Amino acid sequence: MCVGLPTETVYGLAGDGLNPSAVARIFEIKKRPAFDPLILHVASIAGLSRVAASVPEQARLLIGHYWPGPLTVVLPRTAEVPDLVTSGLDTVAVRCPAHPVARRLLELFGGPLAAPSANPFGRLSPTTAGAVEEELGAALALVLDGGPCAMGIESTIIDCSEGEPVLLRHGAISLEDIEAVVGGVRISTDGEKIKAPGLLSHHYAPRTPLWLWEGSLGESPQLDNRTGLLAWNRAPRHPGPVRVLTPGSDPREAAANLFTHLRELDAAGVSRIVAETVPTGGLGRAIADRLQKASSGVIRSRNGILQEIPR
Numbered sequence: 001m002c003v004g005l006p007t008e009t010v011y012g013l014a015g016d017g018l019n020p021s022a023v024a025r026i027f028e029i030k031k032r033p034a035f036d037p038l039i040l041h042v043a044s045i046a047g048l049s050r051v052a053a054s055v056p057e058q059a060r061l062l063i064g065h066y067w068p069g070p071l072t073v074v075l076p077r078t079a080e081v082p083d084l085v086t087s088g089l090d091t092v093a094v095r096c097p098a099h100p101v102a103r104r105l106l107e108l109f110g111g112p113l114a115a116p117s118a119n120p121f122g123r124l125s126p127t128t129a130g131a132v133e134e135e136l137g138a139a140l141a142l143v144l145d146g147g148p149c150a151m152g153i154e155s156t157i158i159d160c161s162e163g164e165p166v167l168l169r170h171g172a173i174s175l176e177d178i179e180a181v182v183g184g185v186r187i188s189t190d191g192e193k194i195k196a197p198g199l200l201s202h203h204y205a206p207r208t209p210l211w212l213w214e215g216s217l218g219e220s221p222q223l224d225n226r227t228g229l230l231a232w233n234r235a236p237r238h239p240g241p242v243r244v245l246t247p248g249s250d251p252r253e254a255a256a257n258l259f260t261h262l263r264e265l266d267a268a269g270v271s272r273i274v275a276e277t278v279p280t281g282g283l284g285r286a287i288a289d290r291l292q293k294a295s296s297g298v299i300r301s302r303n304g305i306l307q308e309i310p311r
């Protein structure tokens with residue numbers, strides 16, 4: 001049985017993480033390729049010993065600081081973790097969510113829950129129970145409604161399996177906040193990310209093609225009403241639908257709004273979404289990363305002519 005589960009980052013599609021047929025059902029519902037491993041969610045640090053063969057010092061420090069919370073650590077796995085969870089890797093990704101509903105379910109269940117974001121593979125992550133219901137409701141036993149996700153962007157993933165911590169995915173805890181605990185962290189290169197193919201490809205995407213605007217939309221170009229705009233902190237004059245990520249120029253507010261605003265623009269019947277460049281300090285980096293992966297490329301105006309440059 002699989003359920004929609006609220007967490008503080010995004011909603012998850014949760015099932016028994018140690019039961020191969022439940023895990024297989026998650027892959028099936030999500031239409032996720034079997035080479036893309038899942039995160040196991042645990043109720044507490046105590047739950048780690050069943051799934052992680054060892055916990056290096058740096059991982060201990062990070063966990064001590066940020067659990068429960070939006071931090072996923074990649075650690076050497078135990079034999080009890082089904083191969084399907086890790087896609088055959090000898091490491092496992094683990095996180096301890098802070099959301100009270102997720103915590104309660106984990107405590108009642110008494111074991112780890114595998115939970116990818118509750119969206120069809122490659123699509124926008126859901127940040128409300130309604131969005132889960134809409135996309136995957138028919139396949140789920142139930143969707144637990146824990147309200148809108150406070151953070152709205154996925155957990156930060158740090159690989160600690162080889163001693164020196166490596167950042168695999170920018171997320172709800174900024175690089176600066178990770179480095180405040182363990183010092184300099186290496187950021188994995190795309191080549192290394194082949195280890196976790198889900199981190200690589202076209203991802204987090206709306207159905208409508210999304211293009212990144214070079215610079216600010218302030219002196220808005222000749223975009224027509226068939227274009228939806230995702231602006232950073234103020235709405236430019238524009239004949240089509242506009243969403244502003246953060247009127248207060250606060251990256252946390254922007255992260256919380258990101259997937260909801262993209263979902264709304266996607267539903268607005270436009271033929272193209274154009275996103276303004278976001279400042280990349282703190283959580284801005286995770287937002288920019290999501291937009292980049294969701295995008296078809298860059299759009300710009302040259303001598304009054306719009307040019308789309310596919311990536």
Ligand code: TXA
Nearest residue numbers: 009011012037038091092093116117154155196198199
């Ligand atoms: O905030 C989150 O992390 C949410 C909520 C539901 O907890 N979950 C989430 O899961 O974002 P998902 O499946 O959408 O993304 C998990 C990412 C994938 O890109 C996968 O490739 C990577 O984690 N991953 C999982 N196991 C890994 C491993 N052993 N080594 C490296 N990357 C791994």
Ligand code: MG
Nearest residue numbers: 116117118125
């Ligand atoms: Mg996902």
